[in-house]
Each structure stands twice: as C-alpha cells, then as structure tokens.
Amino acid sequence: MAHDLHALDDPYLAFWREYQLCTLTTLRADGTPHVVPVGATFDPATLTARVISSRTSRKVRNVLAAGEAGARVALCQVDRARWATLEGLARVSDEPAAVADAVRRYAERYRQPRENPDRVVIEIAVDRALGRA
Template sequence: MDLRRTVDLAELGEAFAVFWQERHLCTLATARPGGPPHAVPVGATLDLETATARVITSGTSHKARLIGEDGALVSLCQVDGRRWSTLEGRAVLRTDPELVADAERRYAARYKPPRPNPSRVVVEIQVTRVLGNV
C-alpha cells in the first residue's frame, strides 16, 4: 500500500458518504511504543473531496502524544449495527488556529459545538485505505 496516495472516496458511493455524515461516535487507534494499539472513542469528520478525516482533541492527550511531531499511521473506525467503516492513513497534528477553527466547525455540523479548549489541536488523517460494509 502506498501511504502517500489518497483514495477516491467518491467511488464508494452515496451510502458511504451518508454514513460518514450521520452522527456516529468513532474509535481512533494509534500504536503505543512497542506496538500495542491504543484505541479511544472520538468524534470525527470526513472531507470526501480531499480524503481527509479530522479529529479534534487536546494537544496534551495521549493520542496526540502518540502521533507526535512526526505523525503516525492510524485507523479510524465507526460502526452502526451491521454497517461499519474503517479509514486508515497517516495522521499529523495541526495547531494553526485557522485549521483548528475549521475542524471545530466541521465537528459542530456533525455532532454539536465543542466545548472551549485553548490547547485544542486537530488530528488530520490523509486516508489511504478504506475497509468496511456500508
């Protein structure tokens, strides 16, 4: 798998697009030192045009520390009964206030306005692989 190449999410159809717009909690999995997974519940958004998933979090969170300055391979999964979807890709942390505000707007549109957090960052995932049953 070429981790620099994104996938064309439009090819996955309307049901896939709708599934990632509906309100579902997700699980973000990162790798701890030595390899065991660290999976936590998160709210996430997906930009179909750019194949970019976003998770807002505190810059001091364990998931943010595991991703670190160099980024990391992650998976983001959501499930609703028999329907499920996992997005894989490389995550990087974004701290730019404009990017954080954009991610907060996207989050508010899918879930609800997030509580204020002055140390918020964005986990930005460039999707390179999709698995699922949607």
C-alpha cells in the same frame, strides 16, 4: 470490504455524515494499539479525516511521537451491521485556521464543542477505506 477512494458510494459517504461515535487507533511507543472513542469528520473531496483533541491527550502524543512522516492510524465507526474504517497517515496541527475548520466540521456533525485553549486537530490523510454501509 475495500472501497475505491475515488468512487465512494452515497451510502458510505452518508454514514460518515451521520451522528456516529468513532474509535481512533494509534500506536504506543511499544507498538501496542491505543484505541479511544472520538468524534470525527471525513472530507471525501480532500480525503482528509479530522479529530479534535487536547494537545496533552495520549492519542495526540502517540501521533506526535511518529515524527514528521506521520503516524499510521485507523478511524472506525460501527452501527449494527454497518461499519466503516478509514486508514491513513495522521499529523497534528495547532494552526488556528486548521483547528477552527475542524471545530466547524465537528459542530456540523455532532454539536458545538466546549472551548479548549489546548485544542489541536489530528488530520488524517486517508489512503484506504473499508466497510459496509
């Protein structure tokens, strides 16, 4: 079920604040999907989802391979009959302020992550929301 990004209801937004593991789907160079478990956050005010990761991870390399235009990705979480998917264009940032902001948001939803000098953030400009929460 598609949702209006500018009128997301409270249950949908609350679901994105719960401690839920997600999956991030990126595309490999050959076009096949690469799906991995991640922790993610969603800011409905800016329609930005964030995933912290090491710069050497396959998901980061897949996004970087798409170039400046960004990579089309899907971020999904499921809990029994409740599910939510955010789709959009992803880009990788290693800007210290962006990484620190993503870490702060991650810590609010999950826990403080371990130190990682190679940490970057995958920022997703969300343009589609699907689900039933």
